[in-house]
Amino acid sequence: MKLHNDRKTVVMVVDDAVDSIRMINDAMEEAGMTVLVALEGNQALTISQNITPDVVLMDALMPHMDGFETCRRLKENPAFSDIPVIFMTGLSDTEHVVMGLNAGGVDYVTKPINTTELLARMDVHLANARMARSARSALDTAGQNLFAVDRGGNLLWSTPQVCRYLADTGQPGFPDIRAQLEEWLGHNPDPGHTMPLQVLDTSRSVEFLALVDEREYLLRLRTPQNQNTATAALRQRFELTLRESDVLLWIANGKTNREIGQILEMSPRTVNKHLEQVFRKLGVENRTAAAACAIRLLATQ
The missing domain is CATH 3.30.450.20 (PAS domain)
Known part of the structure; x- marks a missing residue:
């Protein structure tokens, strides 16, 4: 089974059982993925300081630091917030399933591992994680x-x-x-x-x-900005009037027409008329798009 990616998926396998690692490694490599191996929790934490994998396969029971604590420690790193952790365990009772989910895991598979099922579960969780990262990157861009x-x-x-x-x-x-x-x-x-x-x-x-x-x-x-500097930047970039740039600045700050009218001492209807001109000059259709244009510009100032 081949996971659908434009690049190789990086999988970190954390398990102290060599036979289990060998079987999983063969299945992952056959699926076109790169495998990183950690034999215990501390080794996984060390790897995580330099490399962020796409998915983690975590053995629940290991000496020194079990998989639950290792997962909690990994999730302290914001870079791992979207990384799916799938627990591998011979324990399928509710208590250990709940422990894995509470530690930050998204799923679990029971040993002996069915690699076809494991790959199918990974495909779903990887797609969800990439969608979340894409959404957050879009927010950054805006x-x-x-x-x-x-x-x-x-x-x-x-x-x-x-x-x-x-x-x-x-x-x-x-x-x-x-x-x-x-x-x-x-x-x-x-x-x-x-x-x-x-x-x-x-x-x-x-x-x-x-x-x-x-x-x-x-x-x-x-980042706090001088209001005069911000409005000047908006006015110059989008060829706005002084009042239009004032309105756009407050739109970018999440204010309603009524609130902007109170701040700028004008009626909400006048605010709306300024907004119509702002939309036309920015080439957008609504206040959300206008705010995104302003925020992107001000973020570079």
Whole structure:
């Protein structure tokens, strides 16, 4: 069975049983994939510091560090947030299945491994993971520097650009950021509220967007800009009037026509008339597309 990729899929197999590794390695290579082997958890963590595989096949029970703890440790690295981890175990009882899923796994197969079934499951999870990464890359392209944390400020996922700013494993100051986020979120901020944040010696701010499923705090990382500089950049790039650039700037900041009218001291109807001209000059049809154009430009300033 051949997985449908434009490049070779990289699989990390974490297992202390040599016979099992040999069988899986043969099946993966026959399917056109590259196999990385770790004989125990710490070795898998070492490999993960230099290489991010497309999928991980994890033995549940290993000496020193079991597969559940290894998976948890791997998932602390934001680069692994979308990487599917499939547990391989001779234990099919509910307790161990739940432990694997709680540790960050997406699926499990029981030993002895049926390689045809394993490859089919991998195909599904790889397609889902690539779709998620594609969506986050698209958000990055649109200038939407988004990430999500839990109530304790622990990073759950991020778009690629934010990952470069907030990489948990490579950012010594991240524990301080985590503590600030935990304290701020503990006050239950309303959507749209922001908190100043110092990241890599750069003054930024974090905007709270929404609470998803009562556990995932969706945030946006922003670089504070001088309003006059921002409107000047919009005006020059898109050949807008002063008022049109003001309206576009607030559209990019997620404000409604009513809110923009209050800020700029004009009626919502006047705001809408300015927007019609903005859409025409940007060659877009709606405020979402206009906001994306503005955000992309301002992200480069």
